[in-house]
Amino acid sequence: MSIMDTPAEESQDLGAHEEAGAASRRSFLRMAGAGVAGTLGAGAIAGTAVGVEHYSDTASARRRGDGATVATLSSATSINVLWRARTDRKVIALTFDDGPSAEHTERLLDELREAKARATFAVVGRNAAQFRDLVRRQHNDGHEVANHTWNHTDLSLHEYDRCKRELSRTDELVADLTGSPTAVIRPPFGRVNGQLLQYAAQTGQKVVLWDMRLLEDQFDAAGNAAYVLDHLRPGTVVLAHDAGLTKRKVGMAAIPGILAGAHKLGYEFVTVSEMFDLDGA
Numbered sequence: 001m002s003i004m005d006t007p008a009e010e011s012q013d014l015g016a017h018e019e020a021g022a023a024s025r026r027s028f029l030r031m032a033g034a035g036v037a038g039t040l041g042a043g044a045i046a047g048t049a050v051g052v053e054h055y056s057d058t059a060s061a062r063r064r065g066d067g068a069t070v071a072t073l074s075s076a077t078s079i080n081v082l083w084r085a086r087t088d089r090k091v092i093a094l095t096f097d098d099g100p101s102a103e104h105t106e107r108l109l110d111e112l113r114e115a116k117a118r119a120t121f122a123v124v125g126r127n128a129a130q131f132r133d134l135v136r137r138q139h140n141d142g143h144e145v146a147n148h149t150w151n152h153t154d155l156s157l158h159e160y161d162r163c164k165r166e167l168s169r170t171d172e173l174v175a176d177l178t179g180s181p182t183a184v185i186r187p188p189f190g191r192v193n194g195q196l197l198q199y200a201a202q203t204g205q206k207v208v209l210w211d212m213r214l215l216e217d218q219f220d221a222a223g224n225a226a227y228v229l230d231h232l233r234p235g236t237v238v239l240a241h242d243a244g245l246t247k248r249k250v251g252m253a254a255i256p257g258i259l260a261g262a263h264k265l266g267y268e269f270v271t272v273s274e275m276f277d278l279d280g281a
């Protein structure tokens, strides 16, 4: 489903913040989140809504309106959001969200090193605080460390101050651990709102979504590797997870096959920031 497929009354809610019901706005954002990556075709499935959280500041965020917040807090006129790069070069960006974790991250780093492949780790701040050495190693091994908020919060439900806290705390920790602040934000659940864009504009960061994700519910490890390799095209950004649910084991077990297979197809593994640079270049 694309954003264009969204029923008219849902779209109109965006411009009628005083009257729009919270449920219908959330519904729109969920659909928009799914639609952003869903328009990319090639069997890509992304932005699936899971674990919606409810907070008391949702109502005031809706009342104020995202656009108004952006207009009053920033002089920026646009921001760079990417789910796949427009390029002819055979490049792929593997992205790993939600970590680091004791279970997966170290072995994954070993596999990437073995394959001489670089990737992007969108870390959750509270996990990064627990596994500081793993974040340092991610950086020292040449990978990119991106911001996935402190608590894996659905930013689309919050107003600016909460979004900023979630992102800046992780920014500061990553800068502390690696010597450089994050350049890219990967919003949890792929949900984007004006507050997030505002923060990104203010800090000079970019926002990355994805155009393909591992399908741990549908395929085993070999099936996931085959799925990615079958749908691979220049500029693809793949979403995987190196922490979280038990099913992540399936996705993690698919990585060696993806590394070997993509390499065989002539693909080079790049970071997300490099993918932004290649987009349209």
Ligand SMILES: [Zn+2]
Binding pocket: 097, 098, 148, 152, 188, 189
């Ligand atoms: Zn996540």
